[in-house]
Every structure is written in structure tokens, then in C-alpha cells.
Amino acid sequence: MAQNLRFRNPELAHSIAEKIKTVAPKKGQVKICHVCGTHEWTITHYGLRSLLPENVEVIAGPGCPVCIVPAAEIDEAVQLAQKGIVMTCFGDVLRVPGSQSSLLEAKAAGAEVRIVYAVSDAVEMAKREPEKEFVFSAVGFETTAPITAVEALGDLPKNFSFLVSHRLIPPAMELLLGVGDLQIDGFIAPGHVSAIIGLKPYELFTRVYRMPTVVAGFEPNDVLMSIYMILKQVSESDAVLENEYSRVVKPEGNVKALEMMKRAFTVTAGNWRGIGRLPDSALQLRESLARYDARLKYGVHVEQGKDILLGCECHLVIIGKIKPKECPMFMKACTPAKPVGACMVSSEGTCRVWAKNVAVQG
Secondary structure, three states, rough: OOOOOOOHHHHHHHHHHHHHHHHOOOOEEEEEOOOOHHHHHHHHHHHHHHHOOOEEEEEEEEOOOOOOOOOHHHHHHHHHHOOOOOEOOOHHHHOOOOOOHHHHHHOOOOEEEEEOOHHHHHHHHHOOOOOOOOOEEEEOOOHHHHHHHHOOOOOOOOOOOOEEEOOOOHHHHHHOOOOOOOOOOOOOOOOHHHHHHOHHHHHHHHHHHOOOOOEEEOHHHHHHHHHHHHHHHHHHHOOOOOEEOOOOOOOOOOOOHHHHOOOOEEEEEEEEEEOOOEEEEEEEEEHHHHEEHHHHOOOOOOOOOOOOOOOOEEEEEEEHOOOHHHHOOOOOOOOOOOOHHHHHHOOOOOHHHHHHOHOOOO
16 A cells, blocks of 8 residues: 555545546556656655556656766766766765765765755855866756756856756656657656746657656656546547646746856767767857856766666666566665666666665565
């Protein structure tokens, strides 16, 4: 059972669960894919899968922005730190494995690596310490990219630059539809990302791929309702784009944030851990802001990183082909205290989420 349904309005949750049973197919398997680490946390923490019919499965796609950073870009950050540059990053980036080491290991070896809560914190450090060079590891999807853009377009000190690892969600969703033997019958689109980009980028999935797609919020009842909405479409052989999270997500998205992103970045191809290179899926600073691009400023570049570690199947977890417990290392050689794969590092990583809620996985 769900974890005692310890959330607001459990009566509504049970009501939605009953409605789900009425529209779920009596035969055959339905697989719904989400691409959001927070959605996976909600689903797993509250045991929502236990409320679903046995033939309805929710699988986790590449929704953790830290997990999908390729090893080569972690290697770049480590190289910069080893050059004597102060590397600043969010806490969950610190332990993400590169090809040989992480930023945490570089810090243990004497490199100056500092955790910040916001990019503005890193900028302030650079202003206070002009004798040092600072780089911020800019990781995240469309949710955090506007914050990087605001700082990049602002009054930055000369000793500050960005190592940009921002990625865009819709190209990864499209890629999943082409993965062999990966069944997907509907998408739950991420609420945070959708609050920025709006609804239009998802129209491709319903129009071209006939894939039911619902933007969902993050409370348990939001997720349950999105599952119901997708199953209702499946039962009616329909494929439309619906917005369950209309209290936050507007059709046009956050116009100001999109404008700032457009001014600061161009869209380019980018590598994703566990997926490979995707066209039009990454952001890089515009030529007018090249002086703040750490790769150009310091001539750092790693041609090929080592994303897949022997025995670790994080790459298959990232694309939803296996569950964490199907990886031979899960909660054995790979634990939250000593992660091997990137999926076990961040609080939004699927393996980390499952590890922290293993009792409800069955």
C-alpha cells in the first residue's frame, strides 16, 4: 500500500485511484513514462505505484539533470579545478562520477571546490576575491537555465565564467520513442520545465507520434490525476496534450524567462549520459558572451569520457529500460553513501530515490 497516504486529501487520492481502475485496459500492459526526478520522488515516496492496476506501469525516464551530465563534462570540471581555478557547483554535482574521478575527489586531493546554493553566490565570491579565477558548473534543464542566463547577461567580474551543461527535455523525450523494445504509451511531462517552456514544445508528441501527453504537478494527487488523464485517452484511442498543472503552467510558459534564455544561449547538439549525442538538446553561451565560457577561456575540452562503469547499469535506468533493483550493483556495491553510478548521487536520481524508499518497492 501507499505509505499511509500521508499527504493532503487522501480521500481524493483513493477516488482518483478508483477512477484509474475504471479506465485502465482489462488486457495488455500500459506503460507511462515521466521525465522528472521530482515526479519519481513523489511516486516512490508515497507508494503511488501500489494504487495502480497491475497492468499499468509508470517508468522513469531521463528526468534527473545531474544524472545525465556526461562524464566528459565532469572531467572538464575536474581539469579546471586541477588548474588552480575555484570550481563552484551545487551540492549534488560534487559526487557525480567522471571518467576517473569526481569533483569531491579533486577537492580531497587539494583542489578548491566550493558548494553554492545559487549561481549568484558564486558571482559574489568572485567579486570578493578578484585575485582568484572562478568557474560555475551550470547544470540543469530549462528550469535553471534562465537563472544562468540572468547572471550571464548581468555585470559579471572578469575572473568569473561558466562551464555550461544545460540540457533541454523535449529532444530526450523524442529520443525515447525511438529506443528499441522500450514501450511507451503516454508521457507525463515535467511541471517545473513546463512552467518555463509552456505547452507548445510538447505538441509534436501528440501530433506526430499520437502519444497522450499530460503536464503534471508534483503533489501525489497531481500525479495520480495525470495517470488517469493519460489512461482515459488510451481507452478512447485519443492523443491530446493536456495540462493538469494549469495553476502554475501557462500555455505560453514564462515569456520573460524564455526571452532571457534566447538572449544568452544558442541551441546546439549535446551528449547525455546514458543516451549519447542528441541534436538541438543543449545550450551554449552566445558568441557575444564567449568571454564567460570556461571551455574557451581556459582551453579545456575532453573529447571522450567514460560514461558507463563496469557492472553499473545506470545508463539503462536513465532511459527507463530497467528498474534500479534490476541493476546488479543496486544497494550492494552502489549505495547512497558510496555511489558508483550517477543515478545514485542526486536526490532526483532514480536509484537514489528508490534506495531511500526501498521498503515501498516490493
